[in-house]
Amino acid sequence: MAGGVGSRFWPLSTPEYPKQFIDILGCGRTMIQMTVDRFKGLCRPENLWVVTNRSYVETVRTQLPQILPDHILAEPAARNTAPCIAWACWSIRNEDPDANVVVTPSDAVVMDPVEFRRVISNALQFTADKEAVVTIGIKPSRPETGYGYVETGTGAGGEILSVSEFKEKPDIDTARKYLEKGNYLWNAGIFVWNVKTITSLISSYKPGIAKDMDEIISTGDVETIFPACEKISIDFAVMEPASKEGKVFTHPADFGWSDLGNWASLHDKLPKDSDSNAAVGQVSFHDCKDCIVHAEDARKVVLQGLEGYIVSEKNGCILVCRRSEEQRIREFSK
């Protein structure tokens, strides 16, 4: 899934060039390239699919030349994750009715790809021949209010546990309780299932979307049908009802995952100097503390006397902003 638009990292990310297409960690690979990289050995290149907004198709082709051209699904409009995933899964079933599928966002970071492959392999084995969906559950390291949670139930074989309930983003007190109780995991939005299961579940819970997908596959008329699809997330459309039927499981995982949803999480993942400053680019700090800087394009950045600031530069735009005010960056970018 590579359709996200966002300006939370402006000017680093823009609607023209959102986060998944940016080398946000400064490691020479964009987020979507790293996402594909971590499937090496799990999935052959000819079995990769990308669903994205049509305005990003050229960018996907350039960044991921190994993807077959007809495996890049170009959404004419954003309809949230259920139609996005449905279109991909219907298309995959059309090529291979027995396919095992991993669905993943393309803008998250995984620090330990070896562990990632081990976890995903387990989940794929688990879902290969049962009507079960697995959502990867990240072991929480802090009472995070920015993620949804899954409440785990009993063991289901190996490391896999049943999911008793999906929980939306909690407030801080609730998040603290989840952490204390110990049987709550972050919902990373990474799903594993076989294509028979997901198409059958969507057909049960969202017959309208299933009908739309049958038509798209038979007529090819994405242009008319897709924008008229119900706009709904996969969590609401499938995960919640399926969990009530005992069909949802989770594989607890600890592979250094972060959705890099904000500057704080980027600061968290980057190496820091002794004053807790993190930088991508040629940056020198003087009397600075707790700063996070991303300035890949700049030849040289000199910062003096900044404590707890974000400094970001891209394509001739510059942002300096207190870290405590980062939720206002979207407004600033307009």
Next chain:
Amino acid sequence: MAGGVGSRFWPLSTPEYPKQFIDILGCGRTMIQMTVDRFKGLCRPENLWVVTNRSYVETVRTQLPQILPDHILAEPAARNTAPCIAWACWSIRNEDPDANVVVTPSDAVVMDPVEFRRVISNALQFTADKEAVVTIGIKPSRPETGYGYVETGTGAGGEILSVSEFKEKPDIDTARKYLEKGNYLWNAGIFVWNVKTITSLISSYKPGIAKDMDEIISTGDVETIFPACEKISIDFAVMEPASKEGKVFTHPADFGWSDLGNWASLHDKLPKDSDSNAAVGQVSFHDCKDCIVHAEDARKVVLQGLEGYIVSEKNGCILVCRRSEEQRIREFSK
């Protein structure tokens, strides 16, 4: 005089592109272009001379195409202002032994060029036919410690006063006393004289420099002779001894002069918003106060939560620095 090198405004100014060649006020003209502009009606283009370091000759030609090519004097080495002025005046005398001369730095700002022309005209009339030098004395608006002062004496005709003494940059207490006393003016480094006077004074006080200049004019061997000249300022070489002989005068002036020697003086000269932020470029301020921003190249700059900072961008380099620490910018630029 356009030989200055400086990184006080880094990254705006650099040794490759010092302040005189920069559009520091964001008005579409560089400092040296504005300096020449303000002589319109006072001096014909073919009578303009520029002394600069040889590495800046191309920049001078580009920015001032109206200057005759052999009126750009290219110093092979910096020898301070006395040899610089001597070379220009010897060259001018060679073309016109009766020339009246104005010497000016090329990196100062004058907000009222009409008043500038009036003052300079008065001074030129005064010096045309006497052995007198006039230094323009700026009426001080604050106890500035960054400038030299002249102590004025008695009236000498019109607005012109005698100079009883030159004073080097004072400490703050002394500067306050000067301001109280009322008969002290800032020495702007703008001099008016006729060419016979200055060549004769240099010959008296600095016969070595005079001999070097005679040789440069007769042999053209700038390359060997100029770098061996005595390295001394015109103030020490001529003004101080001449003032003891009663040959130095000043024209008090109030034409919005500033040498723009630091970010504070630039902040002073630029228009400011209601929070005292000044900007050159496409800058938007949020919760900012007393900031000074120069970002001509940037497409868009967004600043949040900065109080009393300098933000400067040029040619892919970015500086953010507390205004109180601006004296460290040179060190940062290395």
